[in-house]
Amino acid sequence: MKLYQQTVQKIGEMLARREVTAQEVLASIAERIGQVENKIQAFTTLTLKEAEGIAADLDSRGEVGDLTGIPCGIKDNMCTRGIRTTCASEMLENFVPPYDATVVNKLKSAGAVMVGKLNMDEFAMGSSTENSGFFPTHNPWDLTRVPGGSSGGAAAAVAAGEVFYALASDTGGSIRQPASFCGVVGMKPTYGMVSRFGLVAFASSLDQIGPVTRTVTDCALVMNAICGHDRQDSTSLQLEVPDFRSYLQTDIKGLKIGFPREYFQKGVDQEVKDTIKKVLLKYEELGAIVEETSLPHSEYALPAYYIIAPAEASSNLARFDGVRYGYRDTHAEDIIGMFSSTRARGFGPEVTRRIMLGTYALSSGYYDAYYLKALKVRRLIKEDFDQAFDKYDVLISPTATSVAFKIGEKSEDPLSMYMSDILTIPVNLAGIPSISIPGGFVDNLPVGLQLMGRPLSEGTLLKAAYAFEQATDYHLRTPVMEV
Amino acid sequence: MALTIREVEHVALLARLNLTAKEKETYTEQLSSILEFFEMLNRLPTDGVEPLAHVLPLCNVMREDKATPSLPKDEAMANAPLSENGQFKVPKIV
Numbered sequence: 001m002k003l004y005q006q007t008v009q010k011i012g013e014m015l016a017r018r019e020v021t022a023q024e025v026l027a028s029i030a031e032r033i034g035q036v037e038n039k040i041q042a043f044t045t046l047t048l049k050e051a052e053g054i055a056a057d058l059d060s061r062g063e064v065g066d067l068t069g070i071p072c073g074i075k076d077n078m079c080t081r082g083i084r085t086t087c088a089s090e091m092l093e094n095f096v097p098p099y100d101a102t103v104v105n106k107l108k109s110a111g112a113v114m115v116g117k118l119n120m121d122e123f124a125m126g127s128s129t130e131n132s133g134f135f136p137t138h139n140p141w142d143l144t145r146v147p148g149g150s151s152g153g154a155a156a157a158v159a160a161g162e163v164f165y166a167l168a169s170d171t172g173g174s175i176r177q178p179a180s181f182c183g184v185v186g187m188k189p190t191y192g193m194v195s196r197f198g199l200v201a202f203a204s205s206l207d208q209i210g211p212v213t214r215t216v217t218d219c220a221l222v223m224n225a226i227c228g229h230d231r232q233d234s235t236s237l238q239l240e241v242p243d244f245r246s247y248l249q250t251d252i253k254g255l256k257i258g259f260p261r262e263y264f265q266k267g268v269d270q271e272v273k274d275t276i277k278k279v280l281l282k283y284e285e286l287g288a289i290v291e292e293t294s295l296p297h298s299e300y301a302l303p304a305y306y307i308i309a310p311a312e313a314s315s316n317l318a319r320f321d322g323v324r325y326g327y328r329d330t331h332a333e334d335i336i337g338m339f340s341s342t343r344a345r346g347f348g349p350e351v352t353r354r355i356m357l358g359t360y361a362l363s364s365g366y367y368d369a370y371y372l373k374a375l376k377v378r379r380l381i382k383e384d385f386d387q388a389f390d391k392y393d394v395l396i397s398p399t400a401t402s403v404a405f406k407i408g409e410k411s412e413d414p415l416s417m418y419m420s421d422i423l424t425i426p427v428n429l430a431g432i433p434s435i436s437i438p439g440g441f442v443d444n445l446p447v448g449l450q451l452m453g454r455p456l457s458e459g460t461l462l463k464a465a466y467a468f469e470q471a472t473d474y475h476l477r478t479p480v481m482e483v
Numbered sequence: 484m485a486l487t488i489r490e491v492e493h494v495a496l497l498a499r500l501n502l503t504a505k506e507k508e509t510y511t512e513q514l515s516s517i518l519e520f521f522e523m524l525n526r527l528p529t530d531g532v533e534p535l536a537h538v539l540p541l542c543n544v545m546r547e548d549k550a551t552p553s554l555p556k557d558e559a560m561a562n563a564p565l566s567e568n569g570q571f572k573v574p575k576i577v
Contacts, residue, residue: 094562095562096561096562098554098558098559098561098562099554191538191539192539205536205537205538231546234541234544235537235539235541235544237539297527299523300523300524300527303520303521303523303524304524306517306521307521314498318499321499322564323563323564323571323573324562324563324571325562325563325564326562326564327564328564328565330564330565332574333574333575334574334575334576335573335574335575335576336499337501337574338573338574339499340499340500340501341501343498343499343500343501344500344501344502347500352500352502352506352510353510353513353514355498355500356491356494356495356498356500356510356514357514357517359494359497359498360486360490360494360514360518363493363494363497370521372534373524373529374524375534375535375536376529376532376533376534376535377524377527377529378534378535379532379533379534379535380527380529380532382535382538414513414517415516415517415520418517430538431538431539455538
């Protein structure tokens with residue numbers, strides 16, 4: 001087994017025992033990137049040179065830690081001091097942040113070695129990474145298919161062995177759906193668990209940063225490093241962060257699992273449903289109590305989300321005006337013209353569409369009918385979850401309605417692309433934690449299993465995920481790529 | 484609900500987006516079909532439901548009113564598309 005194929009946990013142990021050096025680990029990753037990156041196109045920016053310096057420094061100091069010396073990637077919507085942060089948009093193509101996001105700072109203190117910034121749908125708006133303003137990313141399991149989105153670069157890079165783990169963001173499923181399509185582990189923590197300072201805002205009441213890894217154990221290790229209160233983010237929670245490793249146990253006897261019938265209805269491919277039904281049988285074998293339940297307002301989550309998220313985005317993206325940073329169209333003669341042509345040229349079609357949609361939903365005369373209505377629906381969705389969690393510890397569903405779809409298959413029809421988020425969106429509206437792990441395969445393409453829990457129950461989710469992972473071998477399968 | 488081109492032009496003006504004639508047509512069509520999809524929300528009665536803008540029970544998070552170091556001016560200005568004498572330069576406003 002090559003070094004790049006190992007897990008964060010294993011590499012950490014090898015580094016701690018001095019069996020390898022951080023520079024050797026990085027060399028293996030650099031070689032792998034050299035082999036496959038031209039096919040996958042996961043990175044917007046590679047920082048291998050900077051990484052070499054950091055790895056050499058770590059080796060000379062001989063420090064050890066769970067993430068020390070381990071190469072990772074960061075979704076390109078998190079600010080990295082001195083390294084461009086583009087959001088995969090022409091608007092920010094040359095933007096070099098003067099500060100680090102809090103999560104980047106935390107990883108740096110933990111001795112992480114960042115090898116690059118990862119491709120995404122422009123401003124995290126999309127479900128396939130085809131909306132990247134630069135180029136699409138390809139799924140390592142089948143290069144003619146999308147890796148999911150918006151964190152397609154993160155999931156593809158982790159699956160292809162180009163990084164050991166990545167940080168991504170999830171506003172309506174942007175960590176979990178690509179994790180599902182690429183056969184890796186992706187966690188969206190409880191809203192407020194991880195600081196959003198330095199994350200380029202899309203929809204502030206929904207955005208949350210989380211890990212993309214190859215195993216549940218690695219997810220726990222990265223969670224340990226990124227969670228916690230930050231005075232720079234007033235919505236980050238004041239709480240003691242547990243050692244998430246302590247939840248990695250396989251005994252789940254008596255765990256109460258509900259599967260919401262609305263998540264197994266029309267719109268979800270039969271093979272995907274069958275795969276997750278088998279997962280439920282496995283959980284019963286492991287001693288969990290599995291019952292059907294209901295989240296009755298589920299069908300209203302998608303329209304509510306596509307009002308709330310664009311409304312918040314239209315406000316957040318007002319800052320891109322060509323004045324202080326980012327692209328500017330220099331042809332206009334007056335300032336309104338400068339704003340308007342800068343924004344029309346700097347933003348791609350999906351971002352423009354969502355700004356228009358959000359502006360409309362918030363505009364005079366339509367606010368009550370759309371935005372306020374959507375906020376009321378959001379309450380009903382949250383209450384559905386509250387009631388379900390009175391009875392169940394964990395809810396289980398497919399993460400996505402299908403396996404990875406073909407590049408180009410949905411890119412012409414915005415509404416059909418929106419539909420692909422239907423199973424992940426309710427979690428963001430309710431602010432609860434959720435994890436997607438490999439749950440099986442259909443025609444050699446991964447199927448994601450989504451676990452959802454009550455607020456701050458990341459530990460329970462990790463335990464339930466770990467028990468399933470240890471009882472199956474799906475996480476050990478890797479995409480075969482000709483090199 | 485079908486949008487008219489005029490409504491799309493109004494929204495584009497509010498959003499400061501200078502759209503081409505072709506883009507206006509495309510967005511009129513696409514946004515209309517998205518709004519039509521939203522109409523399913525009208526089937527759900529929500530009278531008396533409190534709107535939920537934010538999931539956390541947080542309100543007015545305060546910190547001590549104490550100055551801390553901030554970015555040096557040249558770093559804060561470094562990404563400006565156009566600047567002069569340490570100030571952002573923009574086209575004519577009045």
